[in-house]
Amino acid sequence: MSRSEATPVPAQAERAVAHVEQWLMPCPDLKQQRFLLSGRHAIVLWLDGLVKEERLQHAMATVIAQDMSLHTRRRGPDPEHHGLTPALSVREVEKLEDALEAMFDGQAVLFVDGERRAYTWDVEEPPGRSIDRPENEPTLQGPQEAFVESLGLNLAMLRKRLKTRQFKVETLEIGQRSRTRVAILYMEGVVKPELVEEARERLQRIQVDAVIDLNVIREYVTDSPFSLFPTTEETERPERVASGILQGRVGVMVDGAPMCMMVPVTFTMCLSSPEDYYMHYTLALPLRLLRHLMFWSAVLLPSLYVSLLTYNQDLVPTPLLVSVAAQHTGIPFPTVVEALGMMIAFEALREAGTRLPRAVGQSVSIVGTLIIGDAAVRAGLVSPGMVIVVSATGVASFTLPALGLVQAARLLQFPFVIAASFFGLYGVLLLGIILVGRLASLRSFGVPYLSPVAPNIPEDMKDVVIRAPWWWMRRRPRQFETLESTRAGGRRLYPRRSGP
Amino acid sequence: MTMGRNHAARGRFARLRRCAATICAVVSLSLLTAGCFDRQELEQQAFVTSIAIDKAPDGMVDCTFRIALPVNTAGGSSSTGKDPQAGTTPVTYRARSITEAMALANTSVERVLTFTHLTSVLIGEDLAREGISQQLQPLVRYREFRRTVMLAIAKGKARDFLLSDQPMLERSPARMADALVQVGDSSGLIPGDRLHDFLTALENPHEDPVASLVAVNAAVQQDPQGKSGIQGDNVSYDAGSIRRAGGNPVEWAGTAVFQGDKLVGYLNARETILLQLLRGRLRRTKLEFPDPQDPTKTVGLILRRERSPQYDIRLSDPLRVTVRVPLDVDLTSTEVKTDYTLPGNREYLERQLTHMMEQEMEALLIKLERQYRADVVPISRQGRPKFATYQQFAAYRWEEKLPDAQYQVQPDLHIRRFGVQFGPVQNRAGNLPAGNISAESSGNAVQR
Numbered sequence: 001m002s003r004s005e006a007t008p009v010p011a012q013a014e015r016a017v018a019h020v021e022q023w024l025m026p027c028p029d030l031k032q033q034r035f036l037l038s039g040r041h042a043i044v045l046w047l048d049g050l051v052k053e054e055r056l057q058h059a060m061a062t063v064i065a066q067d068m069s070l071h072t073r074r075r076g077p078d079p080e081h082h083g084l085t086p087a088l089s090v091r092e093v094e095k096l097e098d099a100l101e102a103m104f105d106g107q108a109v110l111f112v113d114g115e116r117r118a119y120t121w122d123v124e125e126p127p128g129r130s131i132d133r134p135e136n137e138p139t140l141q142g143p144q145e146a147f148v149e150s151l152g153l154n155l156a157m158l159r160k161r162l163k164t165r166q167f168k169v170e171t172l173e174i175g176q177r178s179r180t181r182v183a184i185l186y187m188e189g190v191v192k193p194e195l196v197e198e199a200r201e202r203l204q205r206i207q208v209d210a211v212i213d214l215n216v217i218r219e220y221v222t223d224s225p226f227s228l229f230p231t232t233e234e235t236e237r238p239e240r241v242a243s244g245i246l247q248g249r250v251g252v253m254v255d256g257a258p259m260c261m262m263v264p265v266t267f268t269m270c271l272s273s274p275e276d277y278y279m280h281y282t283l284a285l286p287l288r289l290l291r292h293l294m295f296w297s298a299v300l301l302p303s304l305y306v307s308l309l310t311y312n313q314d315l316v317p318t319p320l321l322v323s324v325a326a327q328h329t330g331i332p333f334p335t336v337v338e339a340l341g342m343m344i345a346f347e348a349l350r351e352a353g354t355r356l357p358r359a360v361g362q363s364v365s366i367v368g369t370l371i372i373g374d375a376a377v378r379a380g381l382v383s384p385g386m387v388i389v390v391s392a393t394g395v396a397s398f399t400l401p402a403l404g405l406v407q408a409a410r411l412l413q414f415p416f417v418i419a420a421s422f423f424g425l426y427g428v429l430l431l432g433i434i435l436v437g438r439l440a441s442l443r444s445f446g447v448p449y450l451s452p453v454a455p456n457i458p459e460d461m462k463d464v465v466i467r468a469p470w471w472w473m474r475r476r477p478r479q480f481e482t483l484e485s486t487r488a489g490g491r492r493l494y495p496r497r498s499g500p
Numbered sequence: 501m502t503m504g505r506n507h508a509a510r511g512r513f514a515r516l517r518r519c520a521a522t523i524c525a526v527v528s529l530s531l532l533t534a535g536c537f538d539r540q541e542l543e544q545q546a547f548v549t550s551i552a553i554d555k556a557p558d559g560m561v562d563c564t565f566r567i568a569l570p571v572n573t574a575g576g577s578s579s580t581g582k583d584p585q586a587g588t589t590p591v592t593y594r595a596r597s598i599t600e601a602m603a604l605a606n607t608s609v610e611r612v613l614t615f616t617h618l619t620s621v622l623i624g625e626d627l628a629r630e631g632i633s634q635q636l637q638p639l640v641r642y643r644e645f646r647r648t649v650m651l652a653i654a655k656g657k658a659r660d661f662l663l664s665d666q667p668m669l670e671r672s673p674a675r676m677a678d679a680l681v682q683v684g685d686s687s688g689l690i691p692g693d694r695l696h697d698f699l700t701a702l703e704n705p706h707e708d709p710v711a712s713l714v715a716v717n718a719a720v721q722q723d724p725q726g727k728s729g730i731q732g733d734n735v736s737y738d739a740g741s742i743r744r745a746g747g748n749p750v751e752w753a754g755t756a757v758f759q760g761d762k763l764v765g766y767l768n769a770r771e772t773i774l775l776q777l778l779r780g781r782l783r784r785t786k787l788e789f790p791d792p793q794d795p796t797k798t799v800g801l802i803l804r805r806e807r808s809p810q811y812d813i814r815l816s817d818p819l820r821v822t823v824r825v826p827l828d829v830d831l832t833s834t835e836v837k838t839d840y841t842l843p844g845n846r847e848y849l850e851r852q853l854t855h856m857m858e859q860e861m862e863a864l865l866i867k868l869e870r871q872y873r874a875d876v877v878p879i880s881r882q883g884r885p886k887f888a889t890y891q892q893f894a895a896y897r898w899e900e901k902l903p904d905a906q907y908q909v910q911p912d913l914h915i916r917r918f919g920v921q922f923g924p925v926q927n928r929a930g931n932l933p934a935g936n937i938s939a940e941s942s943g944n945a946v947q948r
Binding site: 309310311313314318319321322323324325326327328329331334335421422423424426427430 | 530531533534535536538539540541542543545547549568570614616617619644675
């Protein structure tokens with residue numbers, strides 16, 4: 001639909017409507033309303049369901065009333081004021097294609113006889129759910145609203161939080177057929193300009209049919225396309241985006257996706273939960289340590305168990321070894337087969353849990369694991385220790401706040417178990433070294449993935465393992481190389497001491 | 501020009517090939533150091549938890565292995581009444597060495613014997629008297645043995661100990677050795693030395709090793725329920741004749757003293773406590789002394805090590821050894837009516853206790869150095885700072901000097917606490933507790 005073959009709006013409203021109908025046929029959802037404006041035929045066209053009916057009715061009534069009052073006062077039609085109404089934002093279009101596009105956006109289009117242009121009325125109310133609680137990143141404390149599928153609503157939620165003219169929203173359209181609006185969000189004067197430039201450039205290079213979801217964008221712009229680890233951060237919490245933007249990061253939102261993608265991101269950010277910032281800061285330290293421990297457990301636990309049991313028995317305390325050996329008598333499979341079988345069964349149950357309706361899903365995953373685990377133990381197919389290890393691994397992976405990291409851990413445990421089955425602890429160690437080397441080589445929009453630990457940025461360590469109290473976080477993270485390095489214009493904001 | 505380019509290309513190719521070869525070598529070498537050929541499932545192994553070594557005719561040894569027996573608890577086997585973690589009945593093999601016995605053991609044990617979880621090595625008295633360094637060789641060399649193994653000497657046959665050992669609380673015999681070392685560390689009744697300590701003492705010049713002493717109590721073994729009551733009418737600190745009824749037929753008490761690798765004598769449990777205090781290995785222990793006012797009664801003490809004992813060694817002729825043992829004392833029980841919390845009484849008790857302990861410790865040192873001629877404390881190591889070089893130290897004739905040395909032990913007791921009750925227990929007869937002893941005539945000044 002290039003501009004060269006654009007059709008001008010014909011002078012007769014009837015012809016214009018016929019044209020549009022011809023384009024859209026068959027189209028049961030195309031609605032029209034005819035009335036007279038200064039004795040001329042006027043037709044309003046809209047797509048059913050995309051507009052708010054009351055506002056449309058109101059708009060038509062206003063236009064007609066206006067027209068009548070003009071008639072009585074001036075005794076003549078005033079073409080300039082046709083279709084204009086104070087209650088609406090009105091745009092004039094001269095091409096039929098633009099009019100059609102406006103209809104797809106949920107606007108109503110008014111054609112009037114004798115005028116070679118159409119008026120679009122912004123009465124849109126696209127179908128969608130209302131703002132809801134965050135489902136994927138629930139917290140006990142803190143704001144309880146999440147993004148929805150409408151870009152306009154999502155931007156409004158951000159505007160509400162960042163009432164400054166420095167908060168910029170650049171939009172561009174991606175997708176040849178979907179024409180999806182994609183917004184780049186950043187804080188001018190804070191963010192490194194090259195970062196915005198880089199994000200813009202990467203987005204502009206995308207050539208696709210349709211942007212169905214944010215993930216399409218993510219896979220196009222991510223730094224290491226083959227990496228298991230997420231080099232972008234997705235969140236459905238507007239306040240998290242707002243604080244990310246204030247850190248000097250860039251957000252990318254897609255119309256129709258209830259998520260915002262933040263870049264750059266580091267490994268430690270993936271292990272920090274929004275909850276950390278809403279609780280007392282002393283709690284963040286143990287919780288973050290726990291999450292780090294849980295991440296490595298989720299990756300390593302089954303492989304360590306397998307290698308300890310099949311190669312390095314001398315490292316297990318004797319009573320534990322004897323009791324594990326006791327559990328293991330009569331199990332017909334080697335430990336590796338037992339581990340892999342159990343892990344696959346667990347993954348199957350987890351997958352079943354997500355596919356089923358929520359109410360059923362939870363019971364399936366919990367009861368299924370318990371019953372199948374218990375039955376398998378009783379039948380002597382799996383040892384109880386293995387059930388404990390595999391379910392502990394699963395639980396550990398559930399503690400990770402970033403979904404991308406959970407999936408990486410889920411996938412990585414399999415190569416680790418296989419390495420353990422061939423080389424024991426030595427193999428786990430080798431693969432671990434490769435993994436850490438890989439993590440160290442990753443970058444997210446120019447920021448090393450393991451920063452601020454490696455390379456070490458001492459100033460930024462205040463939000464890695466510990467979470468410094470808010471009044472202590474005077475500076476924005478140095479790793480993002482912001483233009484304005486201090487928050488609140490550099491004023492020192494110590495808490496006031498009580499007493500003399 | 502062409503030649504040069506060819507040459508460069510060939511050079512680049514060679515470099516590439518070298519690089520590839522290096523990568524291949526590194527990868528294959530690093531991956532071939534381990535592999536599935538090393539894999540051993542738990543079901544393929546038999547974990548030996550204890551070895552007992554006894555003397556056999558013609559220079560052979562009888563090796564007894566106790567193997568941990570894993571029984572599946574989940575399969576509902578509790579109904580059989582068998583302890584799920586009990587060891588199997590020990591098996592004995594006669595061979596020329598431990599390693600040969602280990603090889604022979606697989607003729608009747610259907611799994612590969614593994615010694616990585618060995619926790620205790622017991623050696624029979626007869627063998628120990630002949631010297632055990634030869635038998636210890638495989639324990640040092642073979643990589644499955646650890647130096648943390650507990651080494652104990654059994655009075656009589658070591659095999660009998662394993663056969664009659666029925667732990668009272670531990671379900672797993674594997675835990676037994678660790679538990680014993682722990683008991684030794686906290687009570688001082690056995691030295692609790694591990695194989696590593698033994699070997700270190702054996703390899704250092706002039707030092708002599710010790711090992712824990714274990715024995716079968718014949719009286720308990722014959723009457724495990726203790727129906728016929730307790731035999732004997734005195735308190736004994738000797739392994740194998742502790743006065744008791746019922747319980748585990750075996751007991752551990754005292755020290756086996758070695759001269760080099762040969763067993764030369766025993767210390768009883770009380771002497772072991774003092775030895776451990778002199779060695780500085782004991783942090784806290786309980787000890788009873790006769791009451792200085794009435795030798796038929798006792799005072800109970802908890803001794804805590806204040807600092808490590810301090811040795812002052814004069815390399816004169818004869819050698820003079822002075823040991824200060826600073827101890828912190830809690831009074832746990834008194835039977836006489838004297839109120840020892842009064843400052844004068846406390847000092848009196850401290851003096852008397854110091855004197856008694858001094859005599860006991862000096863007697864112990866003289867027994868060790870003169871009678872057994874074994875330096876197990878070791879005093880020689882405390883004298884090392886007196887020498888400028890190691891060679892001088894090693895060349896010094898400690899073995900000749902120590903038996904004739906003059907020993908002076910100065911226990912430094914400080915009674916600091918008196919338990920949860922200060923004064924002595926009041927009788928209803930209206931007897932008031934005794935006043936300050938120093939005011940009375942010293943000696944047997946007990947008021948009744």
